[in-house]
Amino acid sequence: xxxxxxxxxxxxxxxxxxxxxxxxxxxxxxxxxxxxxxxxxxxxxxxxxxxxxxxxxxxxxxxxxxxxxxxxxxxxxxxxxxxxxxxxxxxxxxxxxxxxxxxxxxxxxxxxxxxxxxxxxxxxxxxxxxxxxxxxxxxxxxxxxxxxxxxxxxxxxxxxxxxxxxxxxxxxxxxxxxxxxxxxxxxxxxxxxxxxxxxxxxxxxxxxxxxxxxxxxxxxxxxxxxxxxxxxxxxxxxxxxxxxxxxxxxxxxxxxxxxxxxxxxxxxxxxxxxxxxxxxxxxxxxxxxxxxxxxxxxxxxxxxxxxxxxxxxxxxxxxxxx
Amino acid sequence: xxxxxxxxxxxxxxxxxxxxxxxxxxxxxxxxxxxxxxxxxxxxxxxxxxxxxxxxxxxxxxxxxxxxxxxxxxxxxxxxxxxxxxxxxxxxxxxxxxxxxxxxxxxxxxxxxxxxxxxxxxxxxxxxxxxxxxxxxxxxxxxxxxxxxxxxxxxxxxxxxxxxxxxxxxxxxxxxxxxxxxxxxxxxxxxxxxxxxxxxxxxxxxxxxxxxxxxxxxxxxxxxxxxxxxxxxxxxxxxxxxxxxxxxxxxxxxxxxxxxxxxxxxxxxxxxxxxxxxxxxxxxxxxxxxxxxxxxxxxxxxxxxxxxxxxxxxxxxxxxxx
Numbered sequence: 316x317x318x319x320x321x322x323x324x325x326x327x328x329x330x331x332x333x334x335x336x337x338x339x340x341x342x343x344x345x346x347x348x349x350x351x352x353x354x355x356x357x358x359x360x361x362x363x364x365x366x367x368x369x370x371x372x373x374x375x376x377x378x379x380x381x382x383x384x385x386x387x388x389x390x391x392x393x394x395x396x397x398x399x400x401x402x403x404x405x406x407x408x409x410x411x412x413x414x415x416x417x418x419x420x421x422x423x424x425x426x427x428x429x430x431x432x433x434x435x436x437x438x439x440x441x442x443x444x445x446x447x448x449x450x451x452x453x454x455x456x457x458x459x460x461x462x463x464x465x466x467x468x469x470x471x472x473x474x475x476x477x478x479x480x481x482x483x484x485x486x487x488x489x490x491x492x493x494x495x496x497x498x499x500x501x502x503x504x505x506x507x508x509x510x511x512x513x514x515x516x517x518x519x520x521x522x523x524x525x526x527x528x529x530x531x532x533x534x535x536x537x538x539x540x541x542x543x544x545x546x547x548x549x550x551x552x553x554x555x556x557x558x559x560x561x562x563x564x565x566x567x568x569x570x571x572x573x574x575x576x577x578x579x580x581x582x583x584x585x586x587x588x589x590x591x592x593x594x595x596x597x598x599x600x601x602x603x604x605x606x607x608x609x610x611x612x613x614x615x616x617x618x619x620x621x622x623x624x625x626x627x628x629x630x631x632x633x634x635x636x637x
Numbered sequence: 638x639x640x641x642x643x644x645x646x647x648x649x650x651x652x653x654x655x656x657x658x659x660x661x662x663x664x665x666x667x668x669x670x671x672x673x674x675x676x677x678x679x680x681x682x683x684x685x686x687x688x689x690x691x692x693x694x695x696x697x698x699x700x701x702x703x704x705x706x707x708x709x710x711x712x713x714x715x716x717x718x719x720x721x722x723x724x725x726x727x728x729x730x731x732x733x734x735x736x737x738x739x740x741x742x743x744x745x746x747x748x749x750x751x752x753x754x755x756x757x758x759x760x761x762x763x764x765x766x767x768x769x770x771x772x773x774x775x776x777x778x779x780x781x782x783x784x785x786x787x788x789x790x791x792x793x794x795x796x797x798x799x800x801x802x803x804x805x806x807x808x809x810x811x812x813x814x815x816x817x818x819x820x821x822x823x824x825x826x827x828x829x830x831x832x833x834x835x836x837x838x839x840x841x842x843x844x845x846x847x848x849x850x851x852x853x854x855x856x857x858x859x860x861x862x863x864x865x866x867x868x869x870x871x872x873x874x875x876x877x878x879x880x881x882x883x884x885x886x887x888x889x890x891x892x893x894x895x896x897x898x899x900x901x902x903x904x905x906x907x908x909x910x911x912x913x914x915x916x917x918x919x920x921x922x923x924x925x926x927x928x929x930x931x932x933x934x935x936x937x938x939x940x941x942x943x944x945x946x947x948x949x950x951x952x953x954x955x956x957x958x959x
Contacts, residue, residue, distance in 0.1 A: 346781045348788075398750060402743045421724045424746055425784045428720060431750070432776035435757060439770045447769060448761045454754035459668045462747045466668075 321634075325627050326365040328378050328385070333358060335386040339433060348418040348426065359396075359409065362522070362632070363388045363493045369624040370497025370511050373616065381500055383437050384446065388493055390434035391450060395457060397427040402461065403548050409539040445499055449492040460484030468549030469575045471568075475556050479520070482527075487519030494518075510615035517609035518629055524602040525636045527552035528595050531586065543582055549575065553601065554594035555585065561592045599636055606633050647949050648687045650700050650707070655680060657708040661755060670740040670748065681718075681731065684844070684954070685710045685815045691946040692819025692833050695938065703822055705759050706768065710815055712756035713772060717779060719749040724783065725870050731861040767821055771814040782806030790871030791897045793890075797878050801842070804849075809841030816840075832937035839931035840951055846924040847958045849874035850917050853908065865904055871897065875923065876916035877907065883914045921958055928955050 323329045340347065364385035371381050399405070400413040401423045407413060415423040431454065438447050460481050467473055467481075494515030498508050530545045531554055545552050549572075562568060568588060571581040589595060606629050613622050645651045662669065686707035693703050721727070722735040723745045729735060737745040753776065760769050782803050789795055789803075816837030820830050852867045853876055867874050871894075884890060890910060893903040911917060928951050935944045 343781065346784050346788075348784070398746055401746055420742065421787055422784070424720055424723055425780050425787065427750075428753070429777060429780035429784065431753060432773055432780060436770070436773040436777055439766060439773050442766055444761060444764055444766070448758070451754050451758040451761050455751060455758055458747050458751035458754060459665065462668045462670070462744070462751065465743055465747065466670075 321631050322360060322362065322365050322628065325624050325631075326368050328368050328382060329361050329365060331379075331382045332361060332364045332368075332385045332389060335382055336389060339386070339390070343429075347429070348414070348422045359389070359392070361389060362628075363392050363490065366490060366515060366518075366625075366628060367493040367497040369621065369628060370494045370515075371500045372621045372624070373498055373503060373507070373511075374501040376501045381497075384441050384496065384500070387434040387437035387441075388450070388496075390430045390437070391454060392489070394427040394430035394434065395454075397423050397430065399461065401427075402465070403544060405540065405544060407539065407541050411539075443499065446496045449496055449499075453489045453492050456484045456488050457486075464550060467551070469572050470551060471559060471572050473551045473556060475553065478551070478553055478556055482520060482523040483516070486523040486526075487516050490519030490522065491515035507616055510612045514609045514612040514616075514625060517605045517612070518632060521602040521605035521609065521629075522632050524553055524598050524605070525632065528554060528598045528602070528636055531589065532595060543586070546582060546585060547577060549577075553598040554589050557597045558585075558589045558592045558594040562588050564588055602636070603633065643953055644682060644684065644687050644950065647946050647953075648690050650690050650704060651683050651687060653701075653704045654683060654686045654690075654707045654711060657704055658711060661708070661712070665751075669751075670736070670744045681711075681714070683711060684950075685714050685812065688812060688837060688840075688947075688950060689815040689819040691943065691950060692816045692837075693822045694943045694946070695820055695825060695829070695833075696823040698823045703819075706763050706818065706822070709756040709759035709763075710772070710818075712752045712759070713776060714811070716749040716752035716756065717776075719745050719752065721783065723749075724787070725866060727862065727866060729861065729863050733861075765821065768818045771818055771821075775811045775814050778806045778810050779808075782808075786872060789873070791894050792873060793881060793894050795873045795878060797875065800873070800875055800878055804842060804845040805838070808845040808848075809838050812841030812844065813837035829938055832934045836931045836934040836938075836947060839927045839934070840954060843924040843927035843931065843951075844954050846875055846920050846927070847954065850876060850920045850924070850958055853911065854917060865908070868904060868907060869899060871899075875920040876911050879919045880907075880911045880914040880916040884910050886910055924958070925955065 367385050367388055368378055368381060371378060396408065397414050400408060401415045401420050404415075405413050406416040413423070414426060418426075435447070435450070438450055463481055464485070467477075491512045492515070494511040495508060498511040527545060530540070530552070531543060541547075546555065551572075559565060559568060564584075568585065571577060571584065577585070609629055610626060613625055616622050616625075689707050689710055690700055690703060693700060718730065719736050722730060723737045723742050726737075727735050728738040735745070736748060740748075757769070757772070760772055785803055786807070789799075813834045814837070816833040817830060820833040849867060852862070852874070853865060863869075868877065873894075881887060881890060886906075890907065893899060893906065899907070931951055932948060935947055938944050938947075
């Protein structure tokens, strides 16, 4: 399995991003709950700043000035994770206790708000209205996607198309907007901008599908999260949707899910059915198709280091599942 | 007691603000929990958009273009209230159930996030970096203020100066920034900008002190919130700080508060002590001093309709307590 290190090899500036994040935490330490371990030890993948910086390399942009923007994007992502963990009652992330679990829901809500605001202060300081606009839209769509997900828990009539619409809103738009923002910091053409955006959009779809697959069969050690947390929370993802389409035990599965709460035996039943119906393989295949589509947009970008890096990041996203 | 209507007489454009807010809710109704009643029936005071619009009237600005900015400011405030109600486990606001009480904490967190993001999308569309910057700073400071408040619950060593610092961060900076933003939409001098800002800052201090006084003796019918919710949550406000300074029952009060939880009898004891030590009168006097200071800054603004309106708004803020 590819590790975090690979992404840092592709985009070495992530070391600077990490340093800036630490400074942000330390500069307000007297106000914040003891969260240093959250950001220091639990360094995330930093996929979003990596994509932003890799895209910004187009036309030989100076990346040094762009580190704060990359930090802003990672802070938006961090804020989202902190709030999502409250919403999902998650107890573990990145192999450590979540903020809500260790510090309580109140602290987690306020800390998420602080990180959102800090992120936008940083983006605003850069002064490019288009980038601020992209990012406020991202947060809007992510929260609408999450609201919809909450409304749709244990909803067995969810279709594949509903699911794809939701993950676009929840994940892919953010990733697309990081790529586009990177490209916007250089002067380029609207055709190239569209290529970056569509690369990111398709990559983001693949990334979320793989995340949803890993929720079922990823080992906690590797994902850093509890297993099967989606289905426990009633969040119906692609492997389940596919299984409900094909399974001969459809009625039994519907009955479990429609009760709105699952016990251990029911989860075991669902996992068995997903396995026998090939729900995970189907999802991985779908993710691979999105990766192929993402890569096809790279043909429109002048080849060179940037394209090589974006190809490598796409491989990194896919490699998480193997 | 002055009612909401008074503010709407001073700034009739608040009707438009109300209409825009309704449109924002309805346009995304399929995603949102049934919150229409929250914003439709529970119209708030709209102090922040009122101050923004009243300040923007300086130099005969066209207010029509500024309605969306006013809506953005009210949405930031609404998002804050929704999250604060989760943090405080509040069950009632504006005489109706809170979102967390009626729809659950998860929905309240996500809805707050959505309103924050929508607000910043609206502010970004107007395109003035200075105003976006002011408002991201406001949200940052507000969440730091709230984090500090959580850390300081039942902290009996809190001084008057700690309290004043916290309410500046939590409330006064937002109100000052609304006034300054209004002024920034017109072309004026930096001296006049400072006058608007300082008027707002002092008014905001008075507003929060009065809010904290009303928490003790306001009737639920009038405040729309549960009585004594601050002290029940361990939030130490000015009337308590003053009482702890003067009371001969200091030790008894410390013992209650230091336990970190209060029963009905203990709350009655604290209320009695606040009454006998004049804690509320002292707080009201402090608020009045801030109002006097706020009004003094109006001398630096060319007199006319704007100054008359800002004077009337200051009277409105003070009148809530009588």
